[in-house]
Amino acid sequence: MINFQYLRTTTSKSALSLISKDKNAKFLAGGTNLIDLMKRGVATPEKLIDINHVPLKQIELVGDTIIIGALASNTAVAEHPLIKEKLPLLAMALNAGASAQLRNVATVGGNMMQRTRCGYFYDTEMPCNKRQPGSGCGAIGGFNRMHAIFGTSEKCIAVHPSDMCVALIALDAIVVLANPKGERKILFKDFHRLAGDTPQLDNNLKADEMIIRLEISVNQLAKNFHYLKVRDRASYAFALVSVAAALEISADHKITEVRLSMGGVAHKPWRLTASENFLKGKEASATNFEEAAKLAMKDAKGFGENDFKIRMAPNSIIEALTVATSKA
Structure with a gap:
């Protein structure tokens, strides 16, 4: 790991000011991914800006919108009564990720940025x-058992590793970003x-931006839902294939x-719009679930060792829908 400068800030305004002055700086929140990358020499920031004291940990209902701060x-988030009641799919996906120890320090914004x-x-x-x-x-042509079957390119077949993000894309979340001119x-x-x-x-x-919060509209999808994560072991393992389903x-x-x-199937969380x-x-x-699973696999492409995902993925979709539908 290279030597780096450590700074701490307490406001988003000062955080943005610091990051805009140095293209080799990085924000430090939970650090559960960034520190690993630094130890391996993959990430080499010359400056770390600790934003843990910026007040962005809120979890609240404002009108019909649930607000989740980027540093929660x-x-x-997973254990908050509001999330468990209104967005149980998100709580379930979060609890499927990493380990309890990592979830205790990992942040919502950091999870998105991993x-x-x-x-x-x-x-x-x-x-x-x-x-x-x-x-x-x-x-490509190497060890690719964990890699993508959708949206790949000749340049990269890696997958996005988050469980939380799979639920958030299904819930039509909105990301609020701050920059020196305001928010977008x-x-x-x-x-x-x-x-x-x-x-x-x-x-x-x-x-010159940072994630401030998530906004998620309250919906009627809190009864019939399921997050299915197929992995090599019961905990502390990334998904081979995962499915977020809510009906x-x-x-x-x-x-x-x-x-x-x-x-576990694409470079970004993969929405099954069709x-x-x-x-x-x-x-x-069951018949309609099977047909929906077939539609989902259009344009899927394996790369040898991950060909099994083309069979695993539709079966996982069917199982997730079946479990979600069976909930009282």
């Missing part, structure tokens, strides 16, 4: 276009990027609203 810990866990990205001796643009993608809002589905020709860019956050079902068992998204559109207005049945 994953545990605080980098891929691709082994080639973490190994500075290996080629990785995300770490060093133009060096190549070691995962961006739909959560537009915050993260596909790799394309610029895999080094994980998201659309600008250099609103009428008295005659028709689907009036549905949200579906996946993790499957949602198919299911709306239809009966919540």
